[in-house]
Amino acid sequence: MSVTDAGGDKRIFLRKASGLIRTASGTDTFIYNLGVVSIGLGVGSMLYYGPAFYPQGDLIWGCVLAGFAMALIAFGFITWTITLPRSGGIYVFGSRILPPALALTMSLVEITAWLFYCAIAAYWIVTLALAPMFAALNLLTGNETFLAISETMLEPWATFLIGAAILVLSQVILSYGMRFYLTINKWVFVLAMASSAFLLITLAMYTREDFVSHLNALVGPALNVPDAYNAIIASGKENGWGGGDPTVWQTILVSNWPFLPLVGAAFSIAIGGEIKSVGKSQTVAMLGAVLIATVVWIATVWLAYKVFGFEFLGTAVYNAVLGTGITTPTDPSVALLTGILTQSPLITVLTSLGLALWMWMWIPAMHTFGVRAVVAWSFDRVAPAPLAKISETYHTPLVAITVTTIFNLICMALFVFTPWFSKIVILIEAAVLAWSVVLLAGVFFPYKRPELYEKSPLAGKTVFGLPIMTVGCFLGFLAAQFYFWTLFFDPNAAGHDPTQVAIVVGVFVIGLAFYYVMKMIRRSQGIDVTLAFKEIPIE
């Protein structure tokens, strides 16, 4: 059978009949994904960690590499979501081919990571956006109240309380339903995109000389040096920051930072059942989000290097993080540096709030991802039944939303108050590993589940004689594995600190234990949960 041209003749006779309407357009899906990618957060983290800890890394090529790899992962997930156009993410995919215990564990690991990232995003809103904003305002206006606010915000209890309030706000918004959330999301997206465009324009309008003179004027007196710009660079070099020609290994490692936010480009697998023209929409949404984010990052990094200087960005952060040498009076975040560059409190506020809005977009999106998975588990009886209960008042799964919020708050507390979780970005490794397992399963899906694959619009489409899903998922698996190992060997982005690896392994073990405990409970109730993962025979 082959696709042919019938002169635009749609050979189908339809009758008037009611049916399911998919509501999310390609644009909606694109915005959803780009919001989770969080362009602003990517800019903030890349410029902060990149030059400081990967001095031989080429961040621009790193963005290209991460974008290419994420496009391959997206390709694999596009074939999955076209074949099984349902909401629920990798749980839906995994449950159709993997052993039940493994399918649930992969999903639980992934959800743990994303819910933990909700807490991290709330934490970063406080520490990388709001507190630096007030510190920058102090620097620009001389008003000590701003400094006091900034310092208070960075106290653990204050950070926790503000972060908790942000997480509860996400709970409240989701409780009012997806429509309410998506309406807010669109406005936040518009404002956040405007802030990114504003940052690009601002950087394009200024020169290195502007920045150096403004920095020296504002920071020099505090550091008691006339040329603060070069003094900070010299101090960093004396303390061990080493620049030099880019190396392939450092460039690969620095690409972890653009890759981390880029995983959001595939988040629309969570809402596959609500997307119309799923093949076209998901393709445009996932690959479009990867492309736009990568292009904006490359432009921003290039302009930031031009204005602030690679060595300054690297040494200022290096000194600040290690607590050695001299640096800016508060964390040299992009918001602070832009404030210094423009000498404008207003621009400082706008840039900082833009950053905060981008970080915020992570929270309800990842929270939604978690809620949907938990509801799906409950439907399949591998989680308690009340988790799928729909509120009659709000028509939303209030119990699941509340439970995941409580989990978020616990993560927030662990992150703020304990040393073990404070650098647990390593959970991203667990999530990428879970993705790679599901992508690997996709390689075999057309062969193991032909009765399902034959109904896919992809059935019959081949590349080099192989089903397109097999090829797409294999490329996605390779890309996911590549980043699992680069993250594993990068102590700055994730690494393999024994304690943290133990935590990751613990999450997998908890996932398996959770499945078997629920299986046992259900068995005592006369329910065989394994049937949830099986196809009813048709013969």
Added chain:
Amino acid sequence: MFWKKKNKSGDGQVKIFFASDLHGSNVCFKKFVNSAKFYGADVLVLGGDLTGKAVIPIAEQQDGSYLAFQHGESVRITGQGELDDFVKRQGNMGFYPAVISEAEYQRLKSDPTAQEELFKRLVLERVHEWAAFAEEKLKGTEIPFVALPGNDDFWEIDEILTQAAHVDFNEMRVCDFKGGYQMLFCGGSTPTPWDTEREYSEAQYVERFAELLPQVRDMSRCIFNVHVPPHGTALDACPKLDDNMQVVYEMGLPAQIHAGCETLNDIIKEHQPLLGLHGHIHEGRAKINIGETVCINPGSVYPEGILQGAMIILEDGKIAQTNLTQG
């Protein structure tokens, strides 16, 4: 969900498997019938909308190949093997494939009446096939298979299903049900944008329920099998459509409406039956409570060949368990 086959029904225990809106999908219907054995159900309940929505003409060309339409693309089919596969696949997705000549296709294309006749003939043929399949699989099992019509079902299917050996087809009746319960059957729906086969106004629903309710002996042991869901709940939320069947957007987002039956909601609130089984709104997959009454819409994703359903255990006049299934 997922009762073990070895788990015997206790005294007064009834296990119901309910699904709705199969819309012509062969694979979903076969799964539905086989779900009795798979989930260990005592009764199969089908909630309406058995019939599909599209005929796929497969037109034979002069060179012996066939032209057809699939997933938004025109496809050329060559060879009997490919043709058989294509026909089977269309049937599994709920379509009605019709192998015809190119000349016949061109004639049908310009003749809506002939299209409707073809549609009806193919629908009725499939209903016959389904009735035969149910009989083959359920004969000797003592598992009742009860069904009612949905708003999309042609009137002509009633006669076929009423006469089918192993299908207990009911509309506008209250019947005795296994375990000493009663089931109230009320098919069709409130008016839809598609102006479908069996639609009733709210006023007509008032009259219909006025006819049915006096037949109920004990509401606390009555199961409502009503195709349309109660209005203003999670079971009936769906996108709003304009006159051209396009989704209405407000502030860039699809507007949501409730497309259920207000009369039904009022009646459930007032009379509090034990259980409400509903379909119609494919997006409305959920289980809710209206007062003490548990109402379920399993939703439908029949084009994917996945059967969404609900397993309900009744025990001693109460609902012991309810679970939404996918299989």
